[in-house]
Amino acid sequence: MGLNMIVTVKQVPDTHDVASDAMKPDGTVNRAALPTIFNPEDLNALEEALKIKDRVGGKITVITMGPPKAVDVLRDCLFRGADDVVLISDRKFAGADTLATSYALKCAVEKIGKYDIVLCGRQAIDGDTAQVGPQLAEKLGINQITCVTAVKELSDSFITAQRAVDGGHEIVKSKFPVLLTVTAEANEPRSPSAKKVMMYKNIDKKTTDESYDETYMTAGDNAALTFIKEWNVDSIKADPEQCGLSGSPTKVKKIQSVVLTASNTKQIQNNEQSIAALINELRAEHILG
Numbered sequence: 070m071g072l073n074m075i076v077t078v079k080q081v082p083d084t085h086d087v088a089s090d091a092m093k094p095d096g097t098v099n100r101a102a103l104p105t106i107f108n109p110e111d112l113n114a115l116e117e118a119l120k121i122k123d124r125v126g127g128k129i130t131v132i133t134m135g136p137p138k139a140v141d142v143l144r145d146c147l148f149r150g151a152d153d154v155v156l157i158s159d160r161k162f163a164g165a166d167t168l169a170t171s172y173a174l175k176c177a178v179e180k181i182g183k184y185d186i187v188l189c190g191r192q193a194i195d196g197d198t199a200q201v202g203p204q205l206a207e208k209l210g211i212n213q214i215t216c217v218t219a220v221k222e223l224s225d226s227f228i229t230a231q232r233a234v235d236g237g238h239e240i241v242k243s244k245f246p247v248l249l250t251v252t253a254e255a256n257e258p259r260s261p262s263a264k265k266v267m268m269y270k271n272i273d274k275k276t277t278d279e280s281y282d283e284t285y286m287t288a289g290d291n292a293a294l295t296f297i298k299e300w301n302v303d304s305i306k307a308d309p310e311q312c313g314l315s316g317s318p319t320k321v322k323k324i325q326s327v328v329l330t331a332s333n334t335k336q337i338q339n340n341e342q343s344i345a346a347l348i349n350e351l352r353a354e355h356i357l358g
Contacts, residue, residue: 070225072127072185072245074118077174077205078111078146080139081195107142110190112258114251117220118188119150119259125223127185128152132177134162134170143297147269148261153294155181159301164314167196171204173312176305178209186228187248191216199250206248213248214241218255272297 082103118129131146133139134157143154157177165173178187187209189202199215206213214230218238222229229242233252273296302309310316337343351357 070125072121072125072223073183074121074127074129074186074188075178075181075184076111076115076118076129076131076146076151076188077201078115078131078133078142078190079108079193079195080105080133080135080142081108081193082106105138105141107145108190108193108195110192110251110253111142112190113253113255114188114190114249115146115149115151116256116258117217117249117251118186120256121186121220121223122150130155130181130184132157132174132181134158134165134173134177137299140297144269144272145261147272147294148265149259150262150265154297156297156299157301157305158299159312161302161309161312164317165312166317166319167198167200167204168318169312169314169316171201171208172316173305173307174201174205175208176307177300178205180300180305185245185247187211187246189248189250191250191252202248202250209246209248211246211248212243213250214243215250217249217251220249269294 083106115129115131121127122129129151130153131143131151132155133142137156137158139158140156143151143156146154155177157173162169162173178184187205189205191202192199193201203213203215214228214232216233217230218233219231220228221231221240222242227242227244228247228249229240230249231238231240233254272294302312308316337347348357
């Protein structure tokens, strides 16, 4: 039957390597000073889209918003099996919080126009808010299924998915179009394809104000992209006042460096009696349930 899918991904700072210059004076992340990686749960969202394509066919378009260097994650998406990729990049997007980010993504999705499913990672490791996906669904006016751990059934007009809830799971059915936020529990992302790495290793980006090219929604599996689309504020017809810092009500008022040091250490003997006493102490302090 074939489904048109849009996946939103993000290039994020590697939180395992955070230095003292990780933040700017205005409270925004100093991304230029930090190494970057593919946001982990966005990889799960891409993998889930690829699995759906494997099951029923279709096309996958990946969108990311970020500086020019963010094309790295788009190349990675092509290496793994995405059909088309779009970079949303403009200085006017800088400093965006989740509200401004979801607005820009909404404008880009509407420019693409034709879709059945939008897939996002549950949350990004640089903010841990889990807000962009739900906000995007709200702005698009479509159904959403959050914290998806498995896609159970697919038809021409409906999807049935399993989502994680406190204490277990629940099964939810929705008509298309629908937005899914995908968790790390959902799948194990596949590795890049050596064939596709060779196919796309020299792909370039190109700025275009043209409407979304339907060619890539109908092209065959062997039709390789020749460039990465790059859209700015004007390309997606976004209101500059709703983008970047000007469209972000969330402001960082103060940054405090917290240094954790060891104190009040206690050595526990390696025997059952000492371990049992430690467990009882932790329970008494409500550290363990």
